[in-house]
Amino acid sequence: MTLDQARFLCPSLRIIPPDGEAAQRAHISLEDLVRRFTPLWEPIGRGHFYLDLTGTTRLFGRAIDTAARMEREAVERWGLSGVGGVAVNKLVSHIAADAITKPPDLYDVTPGAEKKFLAPAPVAFLPALPYLSGGRTPEFLELLAELDLATLGKIAVTPPDHLNLVFGSRSKLMQQWAVGFDPTPVWPRSSRPSLEVSHTLNPDEVDDEALLAILYGMLERLCRQLRRSERLCRSIKLDLVQSDGWENSKRAVLERASHWECDIYPRLEPLFFRAFQRRVRIRKMALKAEALENSEKQLPLFPVEPSAESIRMQKLAAALDRVRSRYGEKAIEWGTT
Numbered sequence: 001m002t003l004d005q006a007r008f009l010c011p012s013l014r015i016i017p018p019d020g021e022a023a024q025r026a027h028i029s030l031e032d033l034v035r036r037f038t039p040l041w042e043p044i045g046r047g048h049f050y051l052d053l054t055g056t057t058r059l060f061g062r063a064i065d066t067a068a069r070m071e072r073e074a075v076e077r078w079g080l081s082g083v084g085g086v087a088v089n090k091l092v093s094h095i096a097a098d099a100i101t102k103p104p105d106l107y108d109v110t111p112g113a114e115k116k117f118l119a120p121a122p123v124a125f126l127p128a129l130p131y132l133s134g135g136r137t138p139e140f141l142e143l144l145a146e147l148d149l150a151t152l153g154k155i156a157v158t159p160p161d162h163l164n165l166v167f168g169s170r171s172k173l174m175q176q177w178a179v180g181f182d183p184t185p186v187w188p189r190s191s192r193p194s195l196e197v198s199h200t201l202n203p204d205e206v207d208d209e210a211l212l213a214i215l216y217g218m219l220e221r222l223c224r225q226l227r228r229s230e231r232l233c234r235s236i237k238l239d240l241v242q243s244d245g246w247e248n249s250k251r252a253v254l255e256r257a258s259h260w261e262c263d264i265y266p267r268l269e270p271l272f273f274r275a276f277q278r279r280v281r282i283r284k285m286a287l288k289a290e291a292l293e294n295s296e297k298q299l300p301l302f303p304v305e306p307s308a309e310s311i312r313m314q315k316l317a318a319a320l321d322r323v324r325s326r327y328g329e330k331a332i333e334w335g336t337t
Contacts, residue, residue: 017244029078037066042186050090052186064108071104088114091182094127114180119153126177152178196288197221204243204281211282215272218287219261224321226259226289233257233289236268240275241284250275257293262313
């Protein structure tokens with residue numbers, strides 16, 4: 001269960017902060033184990049990985065056998081029991097691993113069985129659902145239940161025009177996920193395209209307004225880097241480190257690729273409040289632009305025209321870029337009235 005659920009059931013619960021250094025040592029050990037079986041692996045959190053086992057059959061056997069061997073070695077060497085999902089892509093393998101309730105265990109979804117496997121799964125199981133606008137909120141899930149769309153199987157068989165009334169521009173993506181389609185490659189850490197900025201607070205801070213002001217400044221720095229490199233980002237990631245060592249990460253997918261603050265901040269502010277649930281002072285924040293692409297890509301046939309307010313904010317950001325490039329980063333700062 002989540003920490004919030006545990007607190008609700010047991011208000012007097014004593015919470016022990018995690019040992020960050022021990023967790024990092026364990027993660028590095030698991031990286032060494034993973035590296036022996038494939039050069040293509042993507043870390044998605046401490047102790048969590050996506051592995052591309054394509055082409056390793058002659059060396060280690062079937063993918064399910066390789067996963068079982070890795071799991072067995074982790075238990076024997078470090079006493080770390082885990083779960084694994086084996087499938088044709090990251091989406092289905094992630095849900096397969098989540099379907100396991102008691103480690104150690106493995107779930108193998110054979111090629112061609114993705115739609116049947118996903119059909120009874122709740123929509124909330126989608127790993128990328130929180131990154132969409134509207135996300136995994138109670139209101140959104142209640143709406144799906146009322147419309148009898150609470151499972152992926154129901155979404156898969158619903159006509160696209162009907163889904164569009166609920167999801168809008170997200171309907172096509174949701175239906176692709178519901179049948180198990182996910183073209184996302186496994187990104188090795190060294191080749192995953194991203195840009196990152198960070199800020200260490202001194203002293204630690206808990207006030208929302210102060211933290212959001214710092215976060216907006218970080219976003220400006222990140223967007224300037226994107227514009228200078230002529231790149232656009234499709235998703236953002238926020239990492240928080242609190243005074244007691246607790247770390248939390250959240251991601252959000254943008255409606256369209258952008259390098260403008262006015263497009264990204266409406267997704268960043270709710271992302272901050274999702275990540276900052278524990279009212280413990282924050283020591284460090286890191287903001288990362290992910291899924292980068294070149295801004296000179298071919299234009300869409302039916303582009304979405306920005307509003308007059310967006311055009312005004314883009315011109316303002318471009319003007320601030322010119323001033324700061326000539327007179328320094330602190331030549332202009334935001335204030336309050």
